[in-house]
Amino acid sequence: MEFAMPLKERLSLRQELINSDDKFVLDLPKVELHVHIEGTLTPELRWKLAKRNNQTLKLERTGTVYTNLEQLRASYYIMEARPGHQIDNAEESFTFFEAYYGGFEVLVTEEDFYDLAMNYFEHVAGMNVRYCEPFFDPQGHTRRGVAFKTVMDGFRRAQEEAKQRLNSKWIMCFLRDMSPESAMETYDAVMPYRDMVVGIGLDSDENDRPPLMFEEVYKKARNDCFRITAHCDVGNKDAHKHICQVVNDLGETGADRLDHGINAAQDPEIMRRIKERGIGMTLTPWGYLRHEPVDEIFPRIRILFDAGIPIAIGSDDPAYMEDTWILHDWLLVKKMCEFSNDDMAALAKSAIDMCWASDEVRDEMRRELKEVVAKHSI
Known part of the structure; x- marks a missing residue:
């Protein structure tokens, strides 16, 4: 956390x-490839x-009880260290995951999952998101007794209405702090x-949980023709090792x-090696501001x-x-990386090329991108 940008x-x-x-x-027509649907649960x-x-x-x-909406809103901004701890990277992860998984408790019925997804779809559609591939964490729900079908039926209804x-x-992401056996059951x-x-992904706490712990389920996913990806969190102690596993080995082919x-x-x-394999990277720069030095x-x-x-910027x-949200992240990289409008158009194109949509959907977004660039070039 030292040298990371303070909240103010x-x-x-x-x-x-x-x-x-x-x-x-x-x-710009936007494609969002890195967003956790449960992470869009607003206060x-x-x-x-x-x-x-x-x-x-x-x-x-x-034991803090939130008695009104204002208290709950404030809790989203204040992620404090545990007593006697400084808030370093590990502590920031602890407090983030505590808040993130704490939010799961209100997701119980099909209607809850519908509302969660629909709230996200409506929000980002106003930012010109044309296509998205949200992550979801079913184990975080099934371990609470929520049926897999309940989750998916809610998501399906929102997806259909938003299209x-x-x-x-x-x-679908596996939680790396649960077992490979649980991942296989979820698969x-x-x-x-x-x-x-x-697609199939891997998220949650990465410490001492390398991607290849889940190789068997990834091999199955690859054989069943799912696309595969995995998180390699920024600043992790085994960052380079984990990246190499994802790029070269995961699912026997690399992700x-x-x-x-x-x-x-x-x-x-x-x-x-990433470039040679044509692997795209999904980056979320605002999140990095919270625990990494800006000048890195x-x-x-x-x-x-x-x-x-290829890079796709997400929220x-x-x-x-x-x-x-995604618009803020796009504006952030434009400012901090000193990207030109041409660079931003290139990022938009990369995200379209990287996504796992149908050719028809991608072609339509490419046409819209050309029209937007032409309009702003006049």
């Missing part, structure tokens, strides 16, 4: 980006669902939903995409971009990251 500065920067009123970035929606389900919202570790404004497919459960789920993984910019050989984050993104590695967990 992040909030000031967020407002500065909004005030920039960058019409070009707003108009307002969480409060609504808790009331509907007759739940009391509280922080289990401290007039944007298209979507889903990426079997998703098979009836092949029409919805296009199709790499989520996070900007530590690759420190190693020319890893970058060469954006030079690394620039190195990857200048090397010709990760926007509700828990100062309410910063």
Whole structure:
């Protein structure tokens, strides 16, 4: 956390980006490839669902009960260290996951999952997101007694209703702090939903949980023709090792995409291999501001971009990251990486090329991108 941007500065920067009123970035057709649907659970929606389900919202570790919406909103901004601890990277992860998984408790019924997905779809459609592939964490729900079918039926209904404004497919993630056996059970459960789920991913706490712990289920996914990806979190102690496993070995072939993984910019050989395999990287720069030095984050993104590695910019967990959504992340990289409009158009094209949509959907987005660039070139 040392040298990471403090909360007050992040909030000031967020407002500065909004005030920039960058019409070009707003108009660009966007593809979001790195967002956790459970990470879009806003305080307002969480409060609504808790009331509907007759739940009391509280922080289990401290016993704090949230008696009004304002208290709950404030909790999203204040992720404090445990007593006697400094808030280093490990502590920041602890407090983030505590907040993130704490939000799962209000997701109980099909209607709850519908509302969660629909809230996200409506929000980002207003930012010109044309296609998205949200991650979801079914183990975080089934271990609470929620049926897999309940989750998927809610998501399906939202997906169908939203498709007039944007298209979507889903990426099912395994929680790496649960067992490979649990991952295999979860994989079997998703098979009836092949029409919805296009890819398999891996997320949650990465410490001492390398990607190849889950190799058997990834091999099965590869053989069943799912696309595969995995998180390699920024600043992890085994970052380069984990990136190499994802790029070279996962599913016996190496993954199709790499989520996070900007530590690759420190190693020319890893970058060469990523580029050689044509692997795209999904980056979420606002999240990195919370625990990495600013003067390391954006030079690394620039190195990857200048090397010709495909990059897609996403929002990760926007509700828990100062309410910063994909538009804010795009504006952030434009400012901090000193990207031109042409560079931003190239990022938009990379995201379209990297996504796992149908050729028809991708071609339509490419046509729209050309039209937007032409309009702003006049």
